[in-house]
Amino acid sequence: MTRSTSPVQGRPDPAAxxxxxxxSTVVARRTSRDIRSDSRLDVLHAVLSAGETTRNALxxxxxxxxxxxxxxxxxxLAEGIIEEKKEMAAGRIGRPTALIGMNTDRGFVxxxxxxxxxxxxxMFDTALNEVLSVESARDEHLLDPDSVVEGIGRTLDHLLxxxxxxxxxxxxxxxxxxxxxxxxxxVSVVVPNWTWQKVELERLRERVGLPLVIENPLKxxxxxxxxxxxxxxFSSLATVNLGTGVGAGIVLxxxxxxxxxxxxxxxxxxxxxLDGRRCRCGRRGCVxxxxxxxxxxxxxxxIDPAHPLVDLDMQNDFILALAAVADGPEPDxxxxxxxxxxxxxxxxxxxDLVAVINPEGVTLTGWTTWALGEHLMPATRRHLLEQSPGAxxxxxxxxxxxxxxxxxxxxxxxxxxxxxxxxAGLLTSNIxxxx
Amino acid sequence: MTRSTSPVQGRPDPAAxxxxxxxSTVVARRTSRDIRSDSRLDVLHAVLSAGETTRNALxxxxxxxxxxxxxxxxxxLAEGIIEEKKEMAAGRIGRPTALIGMNTDRGFVxxxxxxxxxxxxxMFDTALNEVLSVESARDEHLLDPDSVVEGIGRTLDHLLxxxxxxxxxxxxxxxxxxxxxxxxxxVSVVVPNWTWQKVELERLRERVGLPLVIENPLKxxxxxxxxxxxxxxFSSLATVNLGTGVGAGIVLxxxxxxxxxxxxxxxxxxxxxLDGRRCRCGRRGCVxxxxxxxxxxxxxxxIDPAHPLVDLDMQNDFILALAAVADGPEPDxxxxxxxxxxxxxxxxxxxDLVAVINPEGVTLTGWTTWALGEHLMPATRRHLLEQSPGAxxxxxxxxxxxxxxxxxxxxxxxxxxxxxxxxAGLLTSNIxxxx
Ligand SMILES: [Zn+2]
Ligand SMILES: [Zn+2]
Numbered sequence: 001m002t003r004s005t006s007p008v009q010g011r012p013d014p015a016a017x018x019x020x021x022x023x024s025t026v027v028a029r030r031t032s033r034d035i036r037s038d039s040r041l042d043v044l045h046a047v048l049s050a051g052e053t054t055r056n057a058l059x060x061x062x063x064x065x066x067x068x069x070x071x072x073x074x075x076x077l078a079e080g081i082i083e084e085k086k087e088m089a090a091g092r093i094g095r096p097t098a099l100i101g102m103n104t105d106r107g108f109v110x111x112x113x114x115x116x117x118x119x120x121x122x123m124f125d126t127a128l129n130e131v132l133s134v135e136s137a138r139d140e141h142l143l144d145p146d147s148v149v150e151g152i153g154r155t156l157d158h159l160l161x162x163x164x165x166x167x168x169x170x171x172x173x174x175x176x177x178x179x180x181x182x183x184x185x186x187v188s189v190v191v192p193n194w195t196w197q198k199v200e201l202e203r204l205r206e207r208v209g210l211p212l213v214i215e216n217p218l219k220x221x222x223x224x225x226x227x228x229x230x231x232x233x234f235s236s237l238a239t240v241n242l243g244t245g246v247g248a249g250i251v252l253x254x255x256x257x258x259x260x261x262x263x264x265x266x267x268x269x270x271x272x273x274l275d276g277r278r279c280r281c282g283r284r285g286c287v288x289x290x291x292x293x294x295x296x297x298x299x300x301x302x303i304d305p306a307h308p309l310v311d312l313d314m315q316n317d318f319i320l321a322l323a324a325v326a327d328g329p330e331p332d333x334x335x336x337x338x339x340x341x342x343x344x345x346x347x348x349x350x351x352d353l354v355a356v357i358n359p360e361g362v363t364l365t366g367w368t369t370w371a372l373g374e375h376l377m378p379a380t381r382r383h384l385l386e387q388s389p390g391a392x393x394x395x396x397x398x399x400x401x402x403x404x405x406x407x408x409x410x411x412x413x414x415x416x417x418x419x420x421x422x423x424a425g426l427l428t429s430n431i432x433x434x435x
Numbered sequence: 436m437t438r439s440t441s442p443v444q445g446r447p448d449p450a451a452x453x454x455x456x457x458x459s460t461v462v463a464r465r466t467s468r469d470i471r472s473d474s475r476l477d478v479l480h481a482v483l484s485a486g487e488t489t490r491n492a493l494x495x496x497x498x499x500x501x502x503x504x505x506x507x508x509x510x511x512l513a514e515g516i517i518e519e520k521k522e523m524a525a526g527r528i529g530r531p532t533a534l535i536g537m538n539t540d541r542g543f544v545x546x547x548x549x550x551x552x553x554x555x556x557x558m559f560d561t562a563l564n565e566v567l568s569v570e571s572a573r574d575e576h577l578l579d580p581d582s583v584v585e586g587i588g589r590t591l592d593h594l595l596x597x598x599x600x601x602x603x604x605x606x607x608x609x610x611x612x613x614x615x616x617x618x619x620x621x622v623s624v625v626v627p628n629w630t631w632q633k634v635e636l637e638r639l640r641e642r643v644g645l646p647l648v649i650e651n652p653l654k655x656x657x658x659x660x661x662x663x664x665x666x667x668x669f670s671s672l673a674t675v676n677l678g679t680g681v682g683a684g685i686v687l688x689x690x691x692x693x694x695x696x697x698x699x700x701x702x703x704x705x706x707x708x709l710d711g712r713r714c715r716c717g718r719r720g721c722v723x724x725x726x727x728x729x730x731x732x733x734x735x736x737x738i739d740p741a742h743p744l745v746d747l748d749m750q751n752d753f754i755l756a757l758a759a760v761a762d763g764p765e766p767d768x769x770x771x772x773x774x775x776x777x778x779x780x781x782x783x784x785x786x787d788l789v790a791v792i793n794p795e796g797v798t799l800t801g802w803t804t805w806a807l808g809e810h811l812m813p814a815t816r817r818h819l820l821e822q823s824p825g826a827x828x829x830x831x832x833x834x835x836x837x838x839x840x841x842x843x844x845x846x847x848x849x850x851x852x853x854x855x856x857x858x859a860g861l862l863t864s865n866i867x868x869x870x
Contacts, residue, residue, distance in 0.1 A: 179825060260831070262793075271707060272709050274708045281824055351706075352787070356683070358701075387718050390701065395696060
């Protein structure tokens, strides 16, 4: 028993900022944006997500009153953002059951995924339907700043040429860049082996010559999931991208978790095995070095060094070949064992993510998921449930994302569309990183 | 090059909830609480944090105008929540430089930490100064629900007796319970080996016989840090508790991260080494099995099985003895190596936490920190910086918490105080888990 009459708490600098812990348990669906803008955003999200819908369905899906939906829809119709699909709706215009959708005559938005092995530019209409996609392989010159800018610019030019779309028809371009960070001195790009700085982002803006937003790839996949995927059902979720690299886009209370320097979600470089495999980030034992595509190939090599798939040169070919063997009629014990171990690694690493952020849902995305996801899912789910502490995974839903295609490009194109609506005065909002 | 005219995005259930991603990058300091209540909360936080302060200093620390501070202070004075320290302030009452502090004549609040090896009840005045603390060792009967309730109740009775305080003078009691989860069916407590259910919480409420809040221990330390520690300087931080168990209380954008089932922050049961040491949670290789107090003893055993400290029976004794040897004049290579490895394990595990949530600050708390923190810090900081991916740890501040004493009890007592102010109509707020 101790007795003390003096304060035991620390007394920090009274001039420091105050915080508000009081409402820490409330899931705040609405932020400080004004309500009218919120209604518009909710309706737009719902229209985009549904493709074609009705005023009645919008009222249901947004939770807004039918009267509010009618008002917002009329405003958005008048501004030409959405349109009534007259040809499909028999009867009087404006009735609650008339079909409405995004007005796709407004132009196009472009999302560009600048990845390790390629630059992919995808054109979408304003309903976020994919129109055309162009991919350039990364060449050895792509690492210096000028070549990166020129590689992106040329890929964009190719896309516009191939689509027969002029720059004046493009509402904006979004570029997802690895290593994008937000610091006190502004935005910069820091990727090992790359030498980008803020000034090169200015050069990128000049080369693109269109309204531009840039975004981190993990945040982009989370945005795609938020607008078009599991984010419509879960207020908190982790979208896990499986490809060459692996990482997580995290949504909490319906918002993207960015972190102090915009680098939250680097789950791919958390430990699976202290002092384990060497990761390309320089650390040893990262999750990515086990379940990134090269890591999966390494697992097969450990199991059967003489297996023919061990020698496949291209990561994507390797993953597709692995899936083909797994789908085939001939059982291949080394492939089965590789998939089993990968599911163990993945489920264990997902349990770590669930332990820390305790989300409602986890969705898997990326080209490894498209190829191997169905093979990995049952065992991954079992390992996740077995290894998550306490009740953290009790209700978690693990699923393959419904947002197919390149979700990095889709996500960053979504930001472009939103930015366009803000710039046009149709939404009040804040865009992550805009140039 | 691929061409597609059909949508590639998934079309989820249009009846599902909508989400708002637009403002995802904005650090929303204010939530939907009304502004007046926010000002009161900010002023109360600042008064509590400062101990004694002035209207001028409050305006500075809260960012509110002096006029607003004067209004709020007058209201809080009229309600008897705060008081002017007349004896210390020479001159006219009400002037901007007069000293004000919490009115400690209002009564007491109690925080109870129900831990693995003890039940500790701490009485605070309404300025959150510790008045008295009572600890009961946990006995073998403490695992069944009735005994847990009675153990808590008896510890509270001891505290009131020893302090000579009647129940009518106590504004409320907060209890931090491990395994507290929030599910669709309400609140329940799920701890391995414990058999609590919701009904026992009702019995707990009856036994305590005072206004009661319950809270998870990791959330409690985060609340203490938010009100009284690093939370005053950082909008996002992880408070890492090092004791028998280890875990993290996470604050994002000034709010506690709870997670879908109130179990976010279980960083102690994320992997350090896949298939490594057996953890008491049942998983293998958890962080806790390396840097929890028994884990540190295990490290010493691995280094020198014959070392005399290996045989120390009590965890707390072991940690204090380790610190004493490290502080002593005789170098002990096994102890030096144990501390070095522990710093490596801790820094590596903190790098994982920083990789995922990318906070502004990380503070260490708990009795292992009080004993060994200074020995661990330099190497831990180095490992954290070396192992965090990209720029995630570039600006992170790692420090030992300034909230000393039992921060679990302090945190849950803070919630009690806030709850009292809400119940008295002095704040509009939401309390985590109240019975
Ligand atoms: Zn790595
Ligand atoms: Zn564990």
